[in-house]
Amino acid sequence: MKLYTSTFAPNPRRVTMFIAEKGITGIEQVMIDLAALENRSDAYLAKNPFGRVPALELDDGRVLSETRAICTYLEGLQPQPNLMGEDIEERAFIEMADRRVELHLFATIANCVRHTHPGLAQLEQPQFADFGASQGEKMREAARWLDEELGRHAYVAGERFTIADITAYCALEFGRGLMKFKPGAEGFTHLQAWRDRIAERPAASRN
Numbered sequence: 001m002k003l004y005t006s007t008f009a010p011n012p013r014r015v016t017m018f019i020a021e022k023g024i025t026g027i028e029q030v031m032i033d034l035a036a037l038e039n040r041s042d043a044y045l046a047k048n049p050f051g052r053v054p055a056l057e058l059d060d061g062r063v064l065s066e067t068r069a070i071c072t073y074l075e076g077l078q079p080q081p082n083l084m085g086e087d088i089e090e091r092a093f094i095e096m097a098d099r100r101v102e103l104h105l106f107a108t109i110a111n112c113v114r115h116t117h118p119g120l121a122q123l124e125q126p127q128f129a130d131f132g133a134s135q136g137e138k139m140r141e142a143a144r145w146l147d148e149e150l151g152r153h154a155y156v157a158g159e160r161f162t163i164a165d166i167t168a169y170c171a172l173e174f175g176r177g178l179m180k181f182k183p184g185a186e187g188f189t190h191l192q193a194w195r196d197r198i199a200e201r202p203a204a205s206r207n
């Protein structure tokens with residue numbers, strides 16, 4: 001299998017962190033240079049018509065895109081350590097947490113960066129600076145929600161590490177780099193403590 005990925009991009013990082021947590025080996029990584037718009041080349045668009053990374057090319061040539069779908073596939077290939085839920089009930093609650101994080105935290109950080117950062121201008125046209133700024137405010141609402149959640153339990157979806165922690169961590173790291181968002185500095189102490197704990201996991205280092 002081949003994973004089409006890109007340095008510093010948060011969605012590919014979700015997959016590489018998922019792979020590292022599971023200890024999966026043998027997936028070749030193919031770097032797509034977003035700055036050079038390699039993702040908009042005909043060759044890459046033939047693999048993923050939306051021109052986004054990550055994408056996982058299976059050994060039979062089919063290409064799977066969408067981060068969560070790739071993780072679902074990898075979880076099925078190598079079920080342990082389990083990151084997406086052991087039974088239907090746990091799977092549903094982890095999916096709820098993961099989707100909430102993706103839709104309310106990850107997406108608002110991505111939109112804020114894509115619409116306000118000059119470095120993203122060639123990927124996001126047109127950029128709407130006001131929309132980007134308002135997404136930054138909505139991100140703080142999601143951060144407040146997550147901070148409260150993490151005051152009640154140790155991990156995003158409950159008492160154990162799951163895919164929802166990976167999604168939240170990769171979102172916050174992207175926000176830390178490009179929005180200079182530091183949860184602790186804005187009063188989100190549970191979120192900061194959780195982030196610092198996750199950062200110590202070997203899989204959290206760039207892989």
Ligand SMILES: N[C@@H](CCC(=O)N[C@@H](CS)C(=O)NCC(=O)O)C(=O)O
Pocket residue numbers: 009010011012034039051052053054065066067068123124
């Ligand atoms: N919904 C997709 C989003 C993937 C995505 O937006 N990837 C970004 C990098 S983090 C990308 O490829 N950007 C290139 C572009 O905007 O042209 C997923 O879950 O994988």
